[in-house]
Amino acid sequence: MNPFKKFNLWFNLAKKKYPYDHTAFALGTSDRNNQPHVRMVLLKLILEDGFVFFTNLNSQKGKHFNLNNNLSMCFYWETLNKQIRITGKGSIIDEKISDKYFSSRPRGSQIGAWVSKQSSEIPSKSFLKQKEAQLKKKFDGFSVPRPSYWCGIKIMPKEFEFWQQGDYRLHDREVYKLKKNNWTRKLLSP
Numbered sequence: 001m002n003p004f005k006k007f008n009l010w011f012n013l014a015k016k017k018y019p020y021d022h023t024a025f026a027l028g029t030s031d032r033n034n035q036p037h038v039r040m041v042l043l044k045l046i047l048e049d050g051f052v053f054f055t056n057l058n059s060q061k062g063k064h065f066n067l068n069n070n071l072s073m074c075f076y077w078e079t080l081n082k083q084i085r086i087t088g089k090g091s092i093i094d095e096k097i098s099d100k101y102f103s104s105r106p107r108g109s110q111i112g113a114w115v116s117k118q119s120s121e122i123p124s125k126s127f128l129k130q131k132e133a134q135l136k137k138k139f140d141g142f143s144v145p146r147p148s149y150w151c152g153i154k155i156m157p158k159e160f161e162f163w164q165q166g167d168y169r170l171h172d173r174e175v176y177k178l179k180k181n182n183w184t185r186k187l188l189s190p
């Protein structure tokens with residue numbers, strides 16, 4: 001089976017169990033010292049050739065991505081006993097797609113994207129609240145434009161691993177690797 005098909009199959013099962021948070025995944029990046037970092041983000045678009053999340057390019061993860069676009073993703077849906085790991089290369093998506101998604105967000109979140117210099121140090125929470133109030137005033141009566149630093153990153157997989165819990169540690173691990181435009185499949189010992 002094509003791993004994208006299998007991904008969609010599992011993702012739709014997860015959606016039934018977790019209508020709101022099935023899209024959450026752990027995103028792995030590396031810094032300039034090859035130190036891995038991981039944090040949760042949300043999968044917002046599934047394209048034919050990749051998976052898109054949205055973020056601030058000036059954030060820690062955005063800076064890592066600029067240095068090294070090898071990224072990893074990991075989904076875990078507890079009640080399904082399923083995990084999916086994906087590695088691949090990230091690229092910035094077409095601006096028009098980011099504009100469209102940004103304009104679909106609640107106004108408060110759009111303003112929030114301007115308020116937060118994601119991952120930079122702030123003196124206090126009230127600093128953010130003040131900034132939010134200023135920006136609310138500034139954009140009053142206008143639609144909020146997408147900040148150029150806020151955009152979608154598409155991860156194009158080169159490897160998928162589907163993990164399904166089995167009895168007595170005998171889990172299933174199915175790995176797909178992209179080789180010369182074809183997906184190869186193998187099983188791994190748990």
Ligand SMILES: Cc1cc2nc3c(=O)[nH]c(=O)nc-3n(C[C@H](O)[C@H](O)[C@H](O)COP(=O)(O)O)c2cc1C
Nearest residue numbers: 024039040041042053054055056059060061062119
């Ligand atoms: C469930 C969940 C979903 C999140 N989704 C996103 C997201 O889609 N984009 C994003 O930039 N941060 C998201 N965050 C916040 C990130 O985990 C992280 O705190 C933030 O992006 C800063 O990370 P960085 O300093 O490594 O760049 C989410 C956090 C949680 C707990």
